[in-house]
Amino acid sequence: MDTSPEGNMARLRDAYHALQGGDLDACVEMLSPDFIANIPGLPGPVYGTEIWRQGARAMLAGFPDLRIDVEDMFGAADRVAVRARFHGTHLGAFQGARPTGERVAFWSLEMYRFEGGRIAEEWVAPDMAGLMRQISGTGSPA
Numbered sequence: 001m002d003t004s005p006e007g008n009m010a011r012l013r014d015a016y017h018a019l020q021g022g023d024l025d026a027c028v029e030m031l032s033p034d035f036i037a038n039i040p041g042l043p044g045p046v047y048g049t050e051i052w053r054q055g056a057r058a059m060l061a062g063f064p065d066l067r068i069d070v071e072d073m074f075g076a077a078d079r080v081a082v083r084a085r086f087h088g089t090h091l092g093a094f095q096g097a098r099p100t101g102e103r104v105a106f107w108s109l110e111m112y113r114f115e116g117g118r119i120a121e122e123w124v125a126p127d128m129a130g131l132m133r134q135i136s137g138t139g140s141p142a
Contacts, residue, residue, distance in 0.1 A: 001116075001117040002117075003078075003114065003116070003117050005075030005076055005077065005079075005080070006075065007117070008075055008078070008080050008112075008114045008117075009073055009075045009080050011030060011114075011117065011119075012073070012080050012082065012112060012119070013070065013073075014030070015027055015030045015119065016068045016070065016084070018030075019056060019060075019066070019068065020066060020067055020068055022060055022064075024053055024056055024057065024060075027052070027053075027056065028049045028052065028053055030118060030119055031049045031052060031118055031119050031120075032115055032116070032118040032119065032120040033049065034047070034048075034120065035047070035048060035049050035051075035052060035119065035120065035121070035122075036120065036121040036122070037051055037052060037055075037121075037122050037124070038121070038122065038123040038124070039055075039124060040124075040125055040128075045121075052122075058094065058095075059094075061092040061093070061094070062088075062090060062091070062092045062093060062094025062095075062097075062099075063086075063088030063089060063090060063091070063092070063094070063104070064088075064089075064091055064092065065088050065089050065091070066086060066087070066088040067086070067087045067088065068084050068085070068086055068087075069084060069085045069086075069087070070082060070083075070084050071083045071084060071085055078113055078114045078115065079111060079112065079113055079114075080111070080112045080114065081109075081110070081111050081112075082108075082109070082110045082111075082112070083107065083108075083109055083110075084107070084108050084110065085105060085106070085107055085108075086104075086105065086106050086107075086108060086126070087103070087104070087105045088103070088104055089101065089102070089103050089104070090102045090103075090104055090134075090135045094135065095128075095132065097132065097135045097136060100135050100137070102134060102135060102137075104131055104134040104135060105134075106126060106127040106128075106130050106131040106134070107126070107127050107130075108124060108125060108126035108127065109124075109125045110122060110123065110124045110125070111123040111124075
C-alpha cells in the first residue's frame, strides 16, 4: 500500500467520495481501529470508529444530499491538511434543529494523520456556528 503523502491524499479523496455516497462502511474501513477524533468544543479527544460513524450518520440524516468540495489539500509525511466546503439541503433533524428545506454551505479545516495506510487521527474544525445560523433562519449560506 502506498503510504506516501500522495497515496494518503488519494485515500482521503476516496473517503470523502464514500461519505458523499453514504457508504459509511467503506469509510470506516479506511480508519484505524484505534481511530482518534479531535473535535472543537469537546474536553478532549474521542476514540473509536463508532464515534466517527455516529457523527457521519447525524450529518447525512440532516443533509442527505451532502456534497464536499475539496478546495485545498496538502500532504507531508503522515499528515494531510484539507480545506473543504460542504453543501447540502437541510431535510432532516440536525443538532436539535427541525428540517427547514434550506440549502446550506459551510467551510471546514481538517487535518488527518495516517498510520499504515489508514486514517489514525483527525482534527476537524467545521464552521458549525455558520451552519447553525443557516438552519435557524438567522444567516445566509457561507
